[in-house]
Amino acid sequence: MIALIRRLLVLFVRIVVGARSEWRGCTPDPTRRIYFANHNSHVDTVAVMAALPYQVRRLTHPVAARDYWGTNAFLRFIAEKGLRAVLIDRKPLPDSNPLAPVERLLEEGRSVLIFPEGTRNSSDEIAPFRSGIYRLACRFPDVDLVPIHLDNLQRILPKGSMLIVPITCTARFGKPLRVEAGEEKGAFLARARAAVIELADGGPVA
Amino acid sequence: MTSFFSIVLAAILGLLAVASAIGFVLQRRATEPGSVATVHNLNARIRSWWIMVGVFGGAILLGDTATVILFAFLSFMALREFWTLTPSRRGDHLALFLSFFVVLPLHYVLLGTAWYGLFSIFIPVYAFLILPAVATLTGDVNEFLARSARVQWGLMLTVYSISHAPALLMLQTGTPSALLLVYLVVVVQLSDVFQYVWGKLLGKHRFSPNISPSKTLEGLFGGGASAILLGTLLYRLTPFSPLQAAAVSTVIVVAGFFGGFVLSAIKRDLNAKDWGYVIEGHGGVLDRLDSITFSAPLFFHIVRYWFTT
Numbered sequence: 001m002i003a004l005i006r007r008l009l010v011l012f013v014r015i016v017v018g019a020r021s022e023w024r025g026c027t028p029d030p031t032r033r034i035y036f037a038n039h040n041s042h043v044d045t046v047a048v049m050a051a052l053p054y055q056v057r058r059l060t061h062p063v064a065a066r067d068y069w070g071t072n073a074f075l076r077f078i079a080e081k082g083l084r085a086v087l088i089d090r091k092p093l094p095d096s097n098p099l100a101p102v103e104r105l106l107e108e109g110r111s112v113l114i115f116p117e118g119t120r121n122s123s124d125e126i127a128p129f130r131s132g133i134y135r136l137a138c139r140f141p142d143v144d145l146v147p148i149h150l151d152n153l154q155r156i157l158p159k160g161s162m163l164i165v166p167i168t169c170t171a172r173f174g175k176p177l178r179v180e181a182g183e184e185k186g187a188f189l190a191r192a193r194a195a196v197i198e199l200a201d202g203g204p205v206a
Numbered sequence: 207m208t209s210f211f212s213i214v215l216a217a218i219l220g221l222l223a224v225a226s227a228i229g230f231v232l233q234r235r236a237t238e239p240g241s242v243a244t245v246h247n248l249n250a251r252i253r254s255w256w257i258m259v260g261v262f263g264g265a266i267l268l269g270d271t272a273t274v275i276l277f278a279f280l281s282f283m284a285l286r287e288f289w290t291l292t293p294s295r296r297g298d299h300l301a302l303f304l305s306f307f308v309v310l311p312l313h314y315v316l317l318g319t320a321w322y323g324l325f326s327i328f329i330p331v332y333a334f335l336i337l338p339a340v341a342t343l344t345g346d347v348n349e350f351l352a353r354s355a356r357v358q359w360g361l362m363l364t365v366y367s368i369s370h371a372p373a374l375l376m377l378q379t380g381t382p383s384a385l386l387l388v389y390l391v392v393v394v395q396l397s398d399v400f401q402y403v404w405g406k407l408l409g410k411h412r413f414s415p416n417i418s419p420s421k422t423l424e425g426l427f428g429g430g431a432s433a434i435l436l437g438t439l440l441y442r443l444t445p446f447s448p449l450q451a452a453a454v455s456t457v458i459v460v461a462g463f464f465g466g467f468v469l470s471a472i473k474r475d476l477n478a479k480d481w482g483y484v485i486e487g488h489g490g491v492l493d494r495l496d497s498i499t500f501s502a503p504l505f506f507h508i509v510r511y512w513f514t515t
Binding site: 018020152154161163165166167 | 282286287299482483
């Protein structure tokens with residue numbers, strides 16, 4: 001039953017926003033990876049999930065904010081059951097590690113999808129990345145981090161609107177990167193952000 | 207449907223079968239990387255033609271309602287391709303939503319119910335006034351005139367113009383009006399195919415490298431003349447005499463050229479090679495229907511003015 005709902009959700013998203021994928025820097029592969037993407041709209045998470053082939057999607061868990069996706073039973077159902085999302089606190093209690101559930105999934109060999117801008121961004125610019133992705137990269141130095149650029153999503157469902165315009169979205173997957181030995185936090189975050197921006201205009205073909 | 211229609215249908219299927227056979231032989235023969243790519247693209251196009259003929263032919267056989275629904279869906283896909291490439295701002299969001307989910311369906315309902323008076327003015331008068339009015343509500347004046355023009359052109363090309371092909375079903379001409387639609391589509395599409403074939407075989411002189419790099423003078427004239435000849439031979443699908451059919455198919459072919467050029471010019475302006483990706487070998491729906499956007503309204507008006515009873 002849940003599996004059927006998942007399939008229908010993916011089908012629905014593919015019809016509404018297209019959710020095409022373009023693999024530019026790597027190929028779809030069910031190995032453990034950290035996917036990271038720019039964040040413009042509530043549709044982002046479902047768009048990336050719908051763009052992933054089934055074999056990859058079933059092992060990939062999007063990281064979602066508890067303060068939005070946990071607000072009611074419906075959203076919670078879509079997030080946790082429909083998308084296999086892991087909900088985290090954006091404003092954690094002091095001395096707690098909000099990324100603990102994400103690290104646990106990676107330890108189990110699963111892939112995760114994160115949005116390092118932290119919040120949906122309403123301008124055309126990609127906001128500076130928050131540090132969570134750096135901590136994951138240091139904790140799992142042998143895992144590939146795959147940049148994803150999503151286009152058009154802001155035009156499909158902009159912040160503050162409930163109306164979906166059925167423009168086609170493409171998810172471009174770039175060349176994987178890892179944290180380099182001795183790389184500072186700021187330098188790594190800038191490099192990761194640049195990798196997403198580079199994909200915006202089509203990006204380099206590997 | 208007349209028995210002549212069955213002959214046309216059999217001829218189209220026969221043509222496709224021959225094309226598939228040629229494609230199969232060429233695939234065996236092609237060895238150089240360049241010709242392998244061309245043959246691969248040719249075979250993708252032929253496969254897509256089978257599907258397009260199946261879908262269009264199926265809708266025609268199912269009747270008028272199915273045909274109108276098919277074209278409404280094609281307009282939807284074309285409008286979507288238009289807006290995927292065309293830039294829009296936050297202030298256009300409501301106008302775009304209304305284009306897709308209010309204007310497009312209402313226009314096709316007017317078509318389906320044969321309310322010609324409102325059908326002909328709903329988009330070019332009312333949608334043209336209302337959508338910019340809605341856009342003012344957001345207070346975004348940035349590039350307002352250009353943005354309004356894009357919203358209007360999107361609807362004009364992908365909904366209003368294309369809908370004039372199924373609008374032929376409203377007309378009483380003494381011949382089954384579905385055959386007029388078949389006539390239009392066959393002449394326009396074969397004109398494109400003939401241009402492609404003539405261009406590949408004899409094409410030397412580029413016609414307009416800026417707009418359409420693959421179009422050649424040889425392709426345009428050879429393809430156009432072949433399509434006009436075919437349009438003349440098919441006069442029995444229509445209320446036209448052979449001479450009238452020659453004149454009407456000339457109008458269809460010339461308008462089709464310009465439809466292709468205008469849509470290509472917009473595409474280049476937007477830095478895109480194809481409008482979309484849904485039809486293998488052809489690009490998007492709009493890449494296949496570009497000639498129809500200009501030829502359908504002209505053909506519709508010619509038939510309505512001179513040939514309705």
